[in-house]
Amino acid sequence: MAQITHYSQWQDAPAGDNEFAKITDAVVRVVETPRPPPAWYMAFALALSWLGILQLCIGFLFWEGIGIWGNMHPVAWGWPIVNFVFWVGIGHAGTLISAVLFLFRQNWRTAINRSAEAMTIFAVICALLFPGIHIGRPWLPYWMFPLPNQMDLWPQFRSPLAWDVFAVGTYFTVSLLFWYMGMIPDLATIRNRAKSTLRRFIYGALAMGWRGSSRQWHRYERAYLILAALATPLVLSVHSVVSFDFATAQLPGWHTTIFPPYFVAGAIFSGFAMVVTLLIPARQFFGLKGLIEMKHLDMMCRIILATGTIVGYAYAMEFFVAWYSGSHYEGFAFINRAFGPYAWAYWTMVSCNVIFPQMFWFKKIRGNLWAMMLICIVVNVGMWFERFVIIATSLHRDFLPSSWGYFIPTPFDFLVLMGSFGLFFTLFLLFCRFLPIVAIAEIKSVHPAAHGDH
Amino acid sequence: MSDEESKSESAMDNTEDKPKSDAPTTANGEPLHGVLAEYHTPKELLAAAEKIRDAGYTVWDTYSPFPVHGIEKAQGIPWTILPWLVFGAGCTGLTVGLGMQLWTNGVDYKYLISGKPFFSIAANIPITFEITVLFSALTAFGGMLALNRLPKPSHALDHVERFNRVTDDRFFALIEATDPKFDDTATRTLIAETSPHHVEDVPADTRSENLPKFFTYVAAFLALTALIPLGYAYSVRGTTSTQPRIHIVPDMDFQQKFKPQRGNPFFEDGRAMRPQIEGTVASGDLQDDSHFYRGKVGKAWARTFPSRFTPNEAAMQRGRERYDIFCVPCHSVTGNGSGIVAQHALELAEGTWIPPTNLTLANIKQQPVGELYNTITHGIRNMPAYGSQIDPEDRWAIVLYVRALQRAQAGNVSHVPAAKRAGLK
Numbered sequence: 001m002a003q004i005t006h007y008s009q010w011q012d013a014p015a016g017d018n019e020f021a022k023i024t025d026a027v028v029r030v031v032e033t034p035r036p037p038p039a040w041y042m043a044f045a046l047a048l049s050w051l052g053i054l055q056l057c058i059g060f061l062f063w064e065g066i067g068i069w070g071n072m073h074p075v076a077w078g079w080p081i082v083n084f085v086f087w088v089g090i091g092h093a094g095t096l097i098s099a100v101l102f103l104f105r106q107n108w109r110t111a112i113n114r115s116a117e118a119m120t121i122f123a124v125i126c127a128l129l130f131p132g133i134h135i136g137r138p139w140l141p142y143w144m145f146p147l148p149n150q151m152d153l154w155p156q157f158r159s160p161l162a163w164d165v166f167a168v169g170t171y172f173t174v175s176l177l178f179w180y181m182g183m184i185p186d187l188a189t190i191r192n193r194a195k196s197t198l199r200r201f202i203y204g205a206l207a208m209g210w211r212g213s214s215r216q217w218h219r220y221e222r223a224y225l226i227l228a229a230l231a232t233p234l235v236l237s238v239h240s241v242v243s244f245d246f247a248t249a250q251l252p253g254w255h256t257t258i259f260p261p262y263f264v265a266g267a268i269f270s271g272f273a274m275v276v277t278l279l280i281p282a283r284q285f286f287g288l289k290g291l292i293e294m295k296h297l298d299m300m301c302r303i304i305l306a307t308g309t310i311v312g313y314a315y316a317m318e319f320f321v322a323w324y325s326g327s328h329y330e331g332f333a334f335i336n337r338a339f340g341p342y343a344w345a346y347w348t349m350v351s352c353n354v355i356f357p358q359m360f361w362f363k364k365i366r367g368n369l370w371a372m373m374l375i376c377i378v379v380n381v382g383m384w385f386e387r388f389v390i391i392a393t394s395l396h397r398d399f400l401p402s403s404w405g406y407f408i409p410t411p412f413d414f415l416v417l418m419g420s421f422g423l424f425f426t427l428f429l430l431f432c433r434f435l436p437i438v439a440i441a442e443i444k445s446v447h448p449a450a451h452g453d454h
Numbered sequence: 455m456s457d458e459e460s461k462s463e464s465a466m467d468n469t470e471d472k473p474k475s476d477a478p479t480t481a482n483g484e485p486l487h488g489v490l491a492e493y494h495t496p497k498e499l500l501a502a503a504e505k506i507r508d509a510g511y512t513v514w515d516t517y518s519p520f521p522v523h524g525i526e527k528a529q530g531i532p533w534t535i536l537p538w539l540v541f542g543a544g545c546t547g548l549t550v551g552l553g554m555q556l557w558t559n560g561v562d563y564k565y566l567i568s569g570k571p572f573f574s575i576a577a578n579i580p581i582t583f584e585i586t587v588l589f590s591a592l593t594a595f596g597g598m599l600a601l602n603r604l605p606k607p608s609h610a611l612d613h614v615e616r617f618n619r620v621t622d623d624r625f626f627a628l629i630e631a632t633d634p635k636f637d638d639t640a641t642r643t644l645i646a647e648t649s650p651h652h653v654e655d656v657p658a659d660t661r662s663e664n665l666p667k668f669f670t671y672v673a674a675f676l677a678l679t680a681l682i683p684l685g686y687a688y689s690v691r692g693t694t695s696t697q698p699r700i701h702i703v704p705d706m707d708f709q710q711k712f713k714p715q716r717g718n719p720f721f722e723d724g725r726a727m728r729p730q731i732e733g734t735v736a737s738g739d740l741q742d743d744s745h746f747y748r749g750k751v752g753k754a755w756a757r758t759f760p761s762r763f764t765p766n767e768a769a770m771q772r773g774r775e776r777y778d779i780f781c782v783p784c785h786s787v788t789g790n791g792s793g794i795v796a797q798h799a800l801e802l803a804e805g806t807w808i809p810p811t812n813l814t815l816a817n818i819k820q821q822p823v824g825e826l827y828n829t830i831t832h833g834i835r836n837m838p839a840y841g842s843q844i845d846p847e848d849r850w851a852i853v854l855y856v857r858a859l860q861r862a863q864a865g866n867v868s869h870v871p872a873a874k875r876a877g878l879k
Binding site: 155174209218237450 | 503602
């Protein structure tokens with residue numbers, strides 16, 4: 001990415017006569033600049049056009065019905081649920097970095113937690129889109145909630161699909177609170193540096209009158225710790241509940257107890273890969289190399305390596321259990337998965353998720369941005385295929401050979417998946433432009449100058 | 455909120471207090487909010503905070519761009535009660551989550567799913583957990599804001615230019631004029647002893663914290679406007695209308711198809727439903743064998759089984775099977791009319807029940823088989839017609855089995871073939 005440096009105006013050292021001021025300037029000048037780098041405009045135009053495609057597709061979907069997708073018996077869940085699980089999985093890294101690493105006092109998280117949290121919010125928005133448009137009658141999603149109604153009916157709370165509504169809904173709310181609360185002091189920073197009245201008003205309203213009082217900091221830190229302690233079991237529960245959608249069904253290939261931990265590991269795996277995919281360009285374009293350092297990316301790669309290996313172990317264990325259980329149906333489901341009509345998808349998944357991340361054992365690879373970027377994109381492709389393999393291969397050949405089939409996606413399946421990336425990148429690029437992409441106050445608080453005799 | 459905590463709150467919130475006549479003022483003669491000292495490092499701030507704390511001040515605070523490690527102790531900030539609020543909210547969430555599922559699925563509307571219990575802790579843990587976390591997290595956030603008195607749009611410190619750097623790289627301490635220990639000279643001396651880089655008088659915030667009148671009027675107007683749809687819905691509640699219902703979402707209520715008894719301009723007679731063409735019979739609908747299809751020979755009920763039906767052992771077993779499916783619920787396995795439906799109706803004792811006929815009574819025994827067949831086909835009194843559900847062949851088989859039941863009621867050992875008598879013992 002050497003060629004992009006010449007048109008980024010942020011390669012100069014940040015202004016300021018002390019360490020704290022330099023940190024402030026490095027982050028806030030991204031928000032304050034009148035003109036973001038041309039790469040931002042190009043990326044934003046592309047993301048916006050894909051978002052437009054998504055809107056057109058959804059409009060047509062509401063008009064015509066879900067028959068425009070390839071969802072068809074026996075693979076009735078099709079791509080929308082694949083995409084849902086894919087995006088929810090990606091949305092796990094943010095809260096993990098914010099909450100779990102916070103509780104473990106991993107100070108390196110301060111460089112990346114804000115953008116990872118933002119990514120979480122946007123990924124969960126993309127995820128929530130799919131069940132909403134997949135229900136066939138999109139004007140009735142309120143049936144999922146326990147609202148009193150003239151039919152005197154309540155949701156069926158023994159169903160994992162009802163658990164999903166509460167798990168993902170709670171996760172979105174708590175992630176949003178966590179993200180916003182973390183931003184309040186930084187929004188106050190932008191407010192205090194604002195030159196125009198409009199900026200002062202908007203960022204002032206968002207900062208809610210934060211003035212950095214120590215009495216307020218005390219409660220703020222308590223609240224942050226509590227939120228982290230709450231979010232840690234929450235983040236583990238969400239993908240466990242998503243895995244229950246499958247694991248509590250009686251279908252061979254789904255009905256397995258390894259799913260909750262395996263899904264959570266996969267979620268962290270894909271989420272970290274997405275964070276790296278987003279952060280490498282962001283730190284290049286916005287001159288944040290001093291804050292998001294190579295050692296931070298190196299740590300992320302190690303976590304991707306660890307979780308990727310766990311995922312590989314889970315793949316192997318599924319086969320072992322299918323054999324060890326002695327269940328013919330289970331055995332068939334897995335042999336069919338690896339050597340049946342979807343073998344191409346299965347081996348794509350295995351090579352992307354198990355083989356490629358093993359390259360992170362080498363320090364050279366963990367120090368090469370291009371290699372990192374490439375492997376992380378491959379990991380995300382692989383994780384999409386993992387969900388596709390789980391859903392399609394298990395459903396397409398179940399107990400009744402007379403109802404076997406093969407899933408064929410339509411162009412709308414591709415366009416909607418593409419469009420969800422448009423939604424995701426539009427939101428993320430807006431975030432990069434208008435909000436503090438690094439946690440300024442947190443970085444300062446772990447900076448040596450905050451503790452030493454400076 | 456504990457006493458200690460509320461006391462510390464006043465440190466940030468005493469701008470409403472009217473300055474007394476001998477209240478301290480700034481150099482320009484404005485009412486004084488407090489004296490602000492600026493420091494450059496966290497270390498300087500900690501040292502200053504300890505000095506001010508030891509001097510016995512209570513209505514004062516320090517300000518920093520990030521939480522300074524150790525400031526709680528240096529400043530003497532009491533522990534917040536926020537964790538207890540969150541604990542309370544968590545307990546509430548637990549109760550609400552579990553109670554909601556118990557009430558909706560276990561009490562108010564029970565439905566059986568895959569034989570699962572209506573309420574079990576295991577199946578209800580996920581949602582209970584999520585609601586507990588949700589309530590706790592909302593309280594942690596909302597409680598933090600409330601205890602910190604946020605949002606707070608206006609503050610005396612907003613007018614101090616230097617204070618803008620509090621969110622950047624500067625550290626401040628502010629002793630407010632309302633502090634009981636505040637003294638124009640002694641306080642300034644104390645602050646000078648903490649070796650600040652700058653000291654400044656902060657004038658009181660005299661701007662009104664009230665919203666402009668304009669905001670109030672617009673909000674009131676919007677609130678009233680929002681009531682109009684609700685009021686309209688209430689006023690027309692329970693009334694009738696000759697207009698068709700408004701279909702916001704048509705679902706599948708209007709389909710492009712022709713239903714029976716409706717018009718279709720395509721045909722000359724304007725009917726969607728097509729009559730049978732005169733002089734034709736649909737395939738399989740001829741039914742010319744009156745004995746077999748209607749149980750009649752000439753105009754009288756047939757007294758014999760039709761020639762197309764052979765009353766043998768197989769037909770008897772078939773009749774028994776069909777009888778057990780269709781007839782037993784009312785007429786019972788022995789045919790005496792005390793089936794489970796009849797028993798339940800008697801238990802309800804509603805007084806409107808017409809009991810099923812006892813098939814073994816003499817008058818039924820005397821009925822010709824054709825008449826029994828006709829009753830199965832078309833029903834009688836409150837017995838519905840079964841002609842559309844049971845094939846003619848099977849109806850005759852049922853008649854055969856009913857005849858066997860009738861004989862069995864009045865039978866004795868002599869009716870059983872000699873070879874099978876041993877099996878009865």
